[in-house]
Amino acid sequence: MSRYDPSVIEPKWQEQWETRRPFKTPTDLAELTKKPKYYVLDMFPYPSGAGLHVGHPEGYTATDVVARLKRMQGFHVLHPMGWDAFGLPAERAAVRDGLHPAVITKRNVDNFRRQIKRLGFSYDWDREVDTSAPDYYRWTQWIFLKLYEKGLAYMAEVPVNWCPALATVLANEEVKDGKYVETGDAVERRLMKQWMLRITAYGDRLLEDLDALDWPEGIKEMQRNWIGKSEGAEVRFGLEGRPESFTVFTTRPDTLFGATYCVLAPEHPLVAAITTPAQRAAVEAYVTEAKNKSELARKEDAKTKTGVFTGAHAVNPATGKPVPVWIADYVLASYGTGAIMAVPGHDERDHEFATTFGLPIIEVVKGGADVAAQAFTAPGVAVNSGLLDGLPTAEAKKQMTAWLEARGLGTRRVQYQLRDWLFSRQRYWGEPFPIVHLEDGSIATVPEAQLPVSLPHVDEFKPTTDGRPPLARAGDAWLGVTLPDGRKGVREVNTMPQWAGSCWYYLRFLDARNDAQAWSPELEKYWMPVDLYVGGVEHAVLHLLYARFWHKVLFDCGLVSTKEPFQKLFNQGMILASSFQDARGKYYAPAEIDDREDGAFVKGSGERVKKQIEKMSKSRLNVVSPDDVIRDYGADTLRLYELFMGPLEQVKPWEMKNVGGCLRFLERVWRLVVDEETDASTVKLTDAGPESEPELHKALHKCIQLVERDTLAMRFNTAISHMMTFANEATGAKTLPRAIARTFVTVLSPYAPHLAEELFSRLGGEGLVSVAPWPRFDPALVAEDTVTYAVQVLGKLRAELRAPVGATEAEVRALAEADPRVKAWLDGKAVKKFVFVPRRLVNFVVA
RNA sequence: GCACGGGUGGCGAAACUGGUAGACGCAGCGGACUUAAAAUCCGCAGGUCCUUCGGUGGGCCGUAUGGGUUCGAGCCCCAUCCCGUGCACCA
Numbered sequence: 006m007s008r009y010d011p012s013v014i015e016p017k018w019q020e021q022w023e024t025r026r027p028f029k030t031p032t033d034l035a036e037l038t039k040k041p042k043y044y045v046l047d048m049f050p051y052p053s054g055a056g057l058h059v060g061h062p063e064g065y066t067a068t069d070v071v072a073r074l075k076r077m078q079g080f081h082v083l084h085p086m087g088w089d090a091f092g093l094p095a096e097r098a099a100v101r102d103g104l105h106p107a108v109i110t111k112r113n114v115d116n117f118r119r120q121i122k123r124l125g126f127s128y129d130w131d132r133e134v135d136t137s138a139p140d141y142y143r144w145t146q147w148i149f150l151k152l153y154e155k156g157l158a159y160m161a162e163v164p165v166n167w168c169p170a171l172a173t174v175l176a177n178e179e180v181k182d183g184k185y186v187e188t189g190d191a192v193e194r195r196l197m198k199q200w201m202l203r204i205t206a207y208g209d210r211l212l213e214d215l216d217a218l219d220w221p222e223g224i225k226e227m228q229r230n231w232i233g234k235s236e237g238a239e240v241r242f243g244l245e246g247r248p249e250s251f252t253v254f255t256t257r258p259d260t261l262f263g264a265t266y267c268v269l270a271p272e273h274p275l276v277a278a279i280t281t282p283a284q285r286a287a288v289e290a291y292v293t294e295a296k297n298k299s300e301l302a303r304k305e306d307a308k309t310k311t312g313v314f315t316g317a318h319a320v321n322p323a324t325g326k327p328v329p330v331w332i333a334d335y336v337l338a339s340y341g342t343g344a345i346m347a348v349p350g351h352d353e354r355d356h357e358f359a360t361t362f363g364l365p366i367i368e369v370v371k372g373g374a375d376v377a378a379q380a381f382t383a384p385g386v387a388v389n390s391g392l393l394d395g396l397p398t399a400e401a402k403k404q405m406t407a408w409l410e411a412r413g414l415g416t417r418r419v420q421y422q423l424r425d426w427l428f429s430r431q432r433y434w435g436e437p438f439p440i441v442h443l444e445d446g447s448i449a450t451v452p453e454a455q456l457p458v459s460l461p462h463v464d465e466f467k468p469t470t471d472g473r474p475p476l477a478r479a480g481d482a483w484l485g486v487t488l489p490d491g492r493k494g495v496r497e498v499n500t501m502p503q504w505a506g507s508c509w510y511y512l513r514f515l516d517a518r519n520d521a522q523a524w525s526p527e528l529e530k531y532w533m534p535v536d537l538y539v540g541g542v543e544h545a546v547l548h549l550l551y552a553r554f555w556h557k558v559l560f561d562c563g564l565v566s567t568k569e570p571f572q573k574l575f576n577q578g579m580i581l582a583s584s585f586q587d588a589r590g591k592y593y594a595p596a597e598i599d600d601r602e603d604g605a606f607v608k609g610s611g612e613r614v615k616k617q618i619e620k621m622s623k624s625r626l627n628v629v630s631p632d633d634v635i636r637d638y639g640a641d642t643l644r645l646y647e648l649f650m651g652p653l654e655q656v657k658p659w660e661m662k663n664v665g666g667c668l669r670f671l672e673r674v675w676r677l678v679v680d681e682e683t684d685a686s687t688v689k690l691t692d693a694g695p696e697s698e699p700e701l702h703k704a705l706h707k708c709i710q711l712v713e714r715d716t717l718a719m720r721f722n723t724a725i726s727h728m729m730t731f732a733n734e735a736t737g738a739k740t741l742p743r744a745i746a747r748t749f750v751t752v753l754s755p756y757a758p759h760l761a762e763e764l765f766s767r768l769g770g771e772g773l774v775s776v777a778p779w780p781r782f783d784p785a786l787v788a789e790d791t792v793t794y795a796v797q798v799l800g801k802l803r804a805e806l807r808a809p810v811g812a813t814e815a816e817v818r819a820l821a822e823a824d825p826r827v828k829a830w831l832d833g834k835a836v837k838k839f840v841f842v843p844r845r846l847v848n849f850v851v852a
Numbered sequence: 853g854c855a856c857g858g859g860u861g862g863c864g865a866a867a868c869u870g871g872u873a874g875a876c877g878c879a880g881c882g883g884a885c886u887u888a889a890a891a892u893c894c895g896c897a898g899g900u901c902c903u904u905c906g907g908u909g910g911g912c913c914g915u916a917u918g919g920g921u922u923c924g925a926g927c928c929c930c931a932u933c934c935c936g937u938g939c940a941c942c943a
Contacts, residue, residue, distance in 0.1 A: 223856045227938065230855075235942075255943060268943095310941085340942045347943085353853095354941055422942055542937075579937095649877070651865060655858085656936070663864065666877045676892085723866070726876035733876090736893085795872040800924045802872055826910095840923050846871050850923045 007684045009675035011639025011759065018762040019125055027776045028076075028127040030083050032516070034527050043080040044532050045072045046511055046571075048540025048548070049087045049134075051503075052113035053094060057120045058621055059629045059647070059659060064539040064577040066647045067721060069126045071537060073755035074716050076127070077779035083532055084127060085514040087134035088114050091142075092503045096434040099466050106434040106466065110137055120631060124640050125758050127775065132517040136506025137434070141513065143457030144523035145505050146439040148555065150450055151562050153440075157203040160448070163427060167195035172468040174431045200429035200438065200499060204554045208232055208421045210568075211553055219573040221654070224545045231546045233422025238406045240346060240415040242267055242319040244279060245327050251275055251319070254341035254420055257351065258409065259401035261323040262390040263369035264346035265359070267330045268312065271295040272338035279330065281316025288313050288332060295334045310335055310358040321346075322414045323391065323405075333358065341420055349380065356380035370398060426551065428502060431474035433466040435500030441486045443494035452489060458496065474498045507548055508555040511535055511570060523564075530566050538571040541579070549574070575719060578656040584627040585614045594626045595661075618658045629659050641757035642668040648721035648756070667725075671760055673732050674753065678746055678764050686767070691740045698745065701738045702786060704731055705745050709782040712752050721756075728753055743768055748780045795846035796821045798830040814841040821847050 022028065031037050045068045050061060065086075072084040090110050099106040114135065121128075134141055152158045166175045170190035174197065185192055204211075212232050215225045237256035244250060253267065269276055271292045280288045291313040312333030319330050335354055336345050349359035349366040356379070359366050368376040372385025384398035392408065393401040409415030429438070437458045439451035451458055461479035469477045476498035477484070484495050509523075515532045516524040549571070556570040585593040585605055593614060599606045605616040621628045634643045645667040651657040680687045695702045708731040715724035731749060735741055747768045754761030754774045765774035789810060794817055796804040804826040808817050818839060821827050831849060840848035 221857095223938085226856060230939065233942065237943085253943080257943080335941045335943095337942065345943050352943070354943075357941095420942080545938080649864090655865095657864070660864070660878075663878050666864095670877085672892095681892095722864095723876080726866075729876055793872080797872085797924075800922095805872070838923060840871090842871055842924095846924090848871085848923055 007679070007681045009672045009679075009760070011635075011641060014763045015123075015125065015635075015640050015759045018759045019122065021762070021773070022125075022127075022775070025773065027773050028084070028129050029131055030081060030129045032528075034531065037081055037528075037531055040079060040081045042083070042532055043072075043075040043537075044083040044535045045075070045537045046084075046514070046535045046539070047086065048538070048544060049089050049507070049510060050117060051089045051092055051094075052110065052117040054098060054109070054113055055623065055628075056116055057631050059631050059634065059643075060580040060621065062121075062124050062631055062643070063580060063647045063653070064541070065121065065126060066124065066644045067575075067577065067653050067719065068537065068539050069124075069128075069644075070648065070716060070721060070755040071719070073127055073758065073775065074713070074779065076775075077751075077755070077777060079778070083132075083514065084129060085132040085134075085517070086121065086126070086128040086130070087132075087510060087514070088117065088136065089503070089507050089510070090114060090135045090137035091435045091501075091506055093432065093434070096432055096466055099434070107137065110434075123635055124631065124644060127758070132514050134510055134513050134517050136510065139457045139459050140520060142436045142506065144513065145436050145501065145509070146451075146456050146458060147453060147523060148509060148559070149436075149501070149505075150439055150453065151564075152202060152555075152558060153450060155558065155561070157206065157558060158428070159201055159203065160198055161201050161425075162196050162198050163201065164194045165197045165199060165427065166192045167197070168192050172472055173474075199427055202426040202428045202554075204426045204551075205421060205423055207554050207557050208234065208423050210557055211423075211550065214553075214557075214569055218569060218571070220571075221574065221576055224542070224549070224574065224576065227545045228550055231423065231550065235420050235422075237418060237420065238402075238409060238415050239342065239418040240322060240409060242322065242344075242346065244330075245318040245320055247279060247317070249275060249278065251344050252342045253344045253346045254418060255346055257348065257398075257402070258405040258415070259387060259390070259393060259396075259398055260348040260351050260369050261321070261346065261405055262387075262393070263348040263350045263367045264321050264323075264328060265349060265365045265367060266328045266347045267319050268333050268336045268345050268347055268358070269315070269330060270336045270338035270343040271332050271334055273332070273343045276315065276332055279315055279317040284314060284316035288315055291332060310354070310361050312358060312362065314362075322409070322412075329364070331358075331362075339424070340422065350376040351380055351382055353380045353382060426554075428505075429499035430502050431468060432500050433460070433463065433475035435502065436505055437461075437476065437500055438497040440497035441488065441494040442497065443492055449488060449492065449494060451486075474500070476500065504548060504551050508552045509559075511538075511552075512559075512565065526564075526566075529564075533565060534567045534570055534572045537573050537575065539575045539577060542576045545576075575653065577653050579620065580650075580657060580659050581618045582621045582627040582629055582659045583616055584619045584625040585616055587612060587614045592624070592626045621659075629661075634664065638664055638668050639671075639759075641671055641760050645671070645725060645756055649725045651722055653719055653721060670729050670732060671757055673736060674750075674757075674760065675764070677732065677735050677741055678750075678767060687741070689739065689741050690746065691742050693740070693742050695742050695744045695748075697742055698738055698740060701735060701741070701745060704734045705749060706782040706786040707731075708749065709752055709780050710787050713779070713782070716755065725756065728756070750774060751777055751780055792844045794821070794844075796824065796827050797846060797848040798827065799851060800848060803827055803830050810844065814839075814843075817841065817847055821849075 047065050047068050068084065072082045076082045095106040095109045098109045136142060149158065168175050168185050168190050175185055175192060184190065212229060212234055215228060235256050237254060238258040239252050239254055240258065240261065241250050241252050251269065276288065276292065310333065312331045315330050315332060317330045318327040321328050335358065336343065347355040347358065349355040349364065350368050351370055356366065366377055367389060369388060369390050370381060370385040371388045372383060373381025387393040387396045387401040393404055396404060406415065406417050437460060439456060439458050441449045441451060443449055461476065461483035463475055463478040465478060466475050468474060486496055487493050512524050512529065515528045519525060552570055556565060557568065559565045560568055585598045593607060597608055598614065599608050600616065605614050606612065607614055619625055619627065631643060642664060646664045649667055678687060678690065691697065708727050711727040712724045747765065747770055750761050750764045750768065751774055758775055761774050770777065791807050791809050794806050794808055795802055796806060804824050806820055806824060808820055831851065834851040836849050837852055838850035840850065
């Protein structure tokens, strides 16, 4: 071999890593406590049948570079990988292909593992986990028991997304606009008895503990919105001539005097009772219509307000006056109390409704324009409000709430948008619940010692003909249970949703092969929390909220030692790719296209097509596979380009042309060390000390400093540019001391580990560069002795000059004034002011 | 509609805390090497105008748009436009 050939050196070093196991993290606590720890985690993938595209390894490469650098800096690094292996696609493929989901999953996992290994990541593969393996989901079930014991898991009759065509329930994220996203089949709302997790009990803590986390502000904000805490009051409204009453929730108790009507959700339990005979037909028609309205229709109708008068009147507790009670679908049964007091003067929705149906509008907060024309929702000063008159909104809220509380008419109330988590699915390929339904109708848990409750054999992965979940197809041997105390029952046939396994996998990685415990408490104390967690924004809310919830429950059980699982979170931006589309909208694969300066054309026909940058997808024919990139450029080039493209957090387009630039850089590094003709060392490589090339020696130390700084700050693109700068300088140098080359290769190794190993060994390095100590830069070499000053006159650049680092203001000023280019601009003018920024610039302010 | 990101050369992007805008790379151009090409190596390169025999020297403009603060603004403040993402009748 003479030329740089990644297809030879990459397998060679991957094999070395496989046999010598440099990335195996100790499991022995005594060994671990000798060094500081660093836990760097990727969001583990769902192993789909499509395999990886170049978007996946972006985050993986970033964490790998950090893991490698930290390891070289003397940390014990935990850097694991695993599979979020339960999920619907495998089950659907199983039905289609007549295979077991476990077989399909294994095939996909094997493919993912192969693809990931080709990138040369420094994972500790001895800790690989698979959420669908019984020795993993055993502990998922065990955690569920903890939740159940704490009263956080319960069964309830709730509305679910039911798809008649598939005879199964779908998750919210699988339904868009009232249709199943995969097949377009209609989905309807149906009441079913389901398992729920009481995440709402943790709403406040999930909200408050966000503040201390080093997460992107946007993600924290999304979680805050999702939890949706709002503070206000509950107010009870009595009914005129009836014994019942209903309660409304409001964030604006100060506007109670302006409540001119009330609205109940169509599903509100009181609707049937209070409707007057004259209104009954209209109300019933409206209720039926609302019930049958699909999500889509309800969303579309959001622009126009509809509703019906019930005929009943409630009493405004502040004014004592009767107000009409309406029903309308703009009031949601699922939020607050399912009933509102309507204040059209100060709420846009109420205003629109009042205008549509001619209901009275009263101004009770001063500060806006005419409330008859437009609702005034900002804070102001209370008017027409009896005891509140003259009070600013904040004060009026407090007064009104106190007044209501004193009379037993209302109370302070905090309301969340967060709902309890619907935790069961009618699927086969998920964790069975460790639950038995006894003959007397009560629920019992499976004893811990009997876990796991394994997935049973079934003849088909479809619901039963009478619509029960696939697990109901299991034989009596699985379904029928006799508990140790002799009670009999049948197993729960729902399974857990895909989120369950990913709620705690970061804990299993700490102690992945422990078959007596989910994890050892000592290892948990050593490793947690995760120091760096990298993944896509698509998990901003669900996964990250669910995992935080479970973690807090485990914390309350004394099973983990930290309040939060993920101290620092980083989101990588999506990678886009060019797609080509003709006038009829047909897509073309890049291979069919001649992409030139003057436009893109179909090869053969020469038809002009539109080139655009879009999200990668099969249908757009623009998916880039890492396998292809590795075949053409090598894994090191792929790794480098993934990070050189731009800032990790940014959305950016994949440009195959630019990949070549990264390959050229690595080839250049190769040629610094290896003579392409002879395969021996290059002639410029010398055994002289690094001081023999003082300029290059300085450049090297500068490079160490900058690469270290930028890598730890996760600015990988600039870290790479500094290495390119060094390689360019080394190419121009007359000689290259071996010691300098070896150090540079060490610095390069987190980014391009295969090439680095090869060159390190050729340069006589001891052992593997992947676990060599990270070089320390010499501050004396990094320091400059002269600096360039910019000389400005009136803020405009007129000259540059070199001056010693320690030059005083007077010295630099004298140098600047002596410069003829500056003189010309200062000629005949009085200097009013002289600005001196040490080491940077001077500015003459002239009259 | 609301919230959060983001608009810098032909392109991906740099610019530490308000201090020389465009590092590094792609594409492009010129030169060397070669019979030739590729590869490689060396160099040029925001726009525009003037100047010079010239590969010289210089002016002006320029970080989405319009204002402001400052000796000095890509960066800070106000307003506007465009793009992306998330949420969306949440009382």
